[in-house]
Amino acid sequence: MITVRVLSIALSMGALVGALAPRAHAADEIRREKLAVFVLGTSEKDAELADNLTEVIIGAIAHRRGVEMAGREEFRARLGVESEQRAQACIDDLACLGRAAVSLGVRRIVAGTVGMRGKQYLFNLNLNNVETNKVENHIFRLIEGGVSDLIPAVQAATEELFRPRVEPGxxxxxxxxxxxxxxxxxxxxxxxxxxxxxxxxxxxxxxxxxxxxxxxxxxxxxxxxxxxxxxxTEANLPRRRSWPKTAAIGSASLAGLSFAAGGFLGVLSQLSPSGETRAAAQDDFLQKQRFSDAANIAFVSGAVFSVAALYFVIRYSEDIFGRSAEADETN
Known part of the structure; x- marks a missing residue:
């Protein structure tokens, strides 16, 4: 049977842990913290499994220097719960657990449940502090496999249960x-x-x-x-000016239009003068000369607008493009 295998493995591993446990001096025994373990099965058929895993947990705790364990049967008797249903109700009630703990001088209690769901083992453990009336730590595990997988998982969970929990901020x-x-x-x-x-x-x-x-x-x-x-403050969130972007876009647009106009007028100025009379030809020549002058002005304007756009982009680059991630983190 599974429960018989659990018991045999649990006792053998508990004996091994006990053999390796350091012996405390008489002065240390006075300062020992007394703990109790109370594990129940999630159903009646899991009761024997719970008793066996209680021994595994006690064995895992026993090697901790300065820890004394209350007797399992004695603690259960002090709870005064005759039925499994009342025990299940008590396991989640710190006041109920605390009454038995105080009478035995127990400061903390490892309480939990264990059961099977198909081919999976489920167990959860709470480390209850009777003095502060708080749950110091909580562990839940779902184990795939057999008894050989369950026992080391319970032992590891017991060790984790006693590690200091880092409080969040x-x-x-x-x-x-x-x-x-x-x-x-x-x-x-x-x-x-x-x-x-x-x-x-x-x-x-x-x-x-x-x-x-x-x-x-x-x-x-x-x-x-x-x-x-x-x-x-506002110094941490400085204003981002919007006008430099508008000015840069406007200057670049005007530069583009100026160069386009200059190119068009330049092409017109290069056409050969025409006219039926000499006077008409002279007028057409003068007009093309004006086109040439206007093209030069347009090119100069385009250059000025280009310089202005470049100035806005360089001088107000953060306002236009935003800050880099590195610059953000330094502000």
Missing amino acids: RIQLTSTPSGARVAIDNAYLGVTPLISGTLLSGKHKVRVEADGRFPWVSAVDVVPGQDLGVNL
Whole structure:
């Protein structure tokens, strides 16, 4: 049977862990933290499996120096739950678990459930702190395979359960002007004033944009369990002038028209004079000379407009094209 195999493997692995566990001195025993383990099956047929995995968890915890385990049967008796249904109700109730824990001097309780769904094992474990009345950590696992896969997964989950949990932090953003758009790690969150959702500790890329202004981009370091306040002023979101772009486009357009007009007039000025009389031919010659002068003026104007457009592009490049990502992050 599966439960018999679980028991045999659990006891053998528990014995191995116990043999390797360091012996504490008498002075250490006084300072030992006392823990209890309470695991139930999700159904009656999983009850024996839950008892066997309780031994696996106790064995995984036993090697921790300075930890003393409360007896499984003693703890269950102190709970005062006669039926499996009442035990299931108690396992999710810290007050219920706490009453038994206090009477045994237990500070923290590993409580959870285990069961089978087809060919899969499901288990979840909570590390409950009786003193603070809080769940310090929670683990859920879905295991494919047999008993040989389940036991190491439970042992690894037990170790993970006792690792310090890193509390998330948040970022609180305000800006002048308000209503600026906020994105954190390239995900749009909303407009200022804004409090982000929980974020893992460490650096996060924050981008704040407002209409008619340059964006503010920075790598913000989020501290575990704290709200980081970021207040952006108008200096952080400087105005982006719109007229340089209009001036550059207008100058470039006028330059293009001037060169086109100059080319057209230049072609007309190169035509041979014509006329039925000498006077008519002289008038046509003078007209073509005027076309030539106008073409020269158009070319000069085109050059002036081109220089003006180039000046606007160079002098006001950030206003026209926006800032580069590197420039944004330095502002």
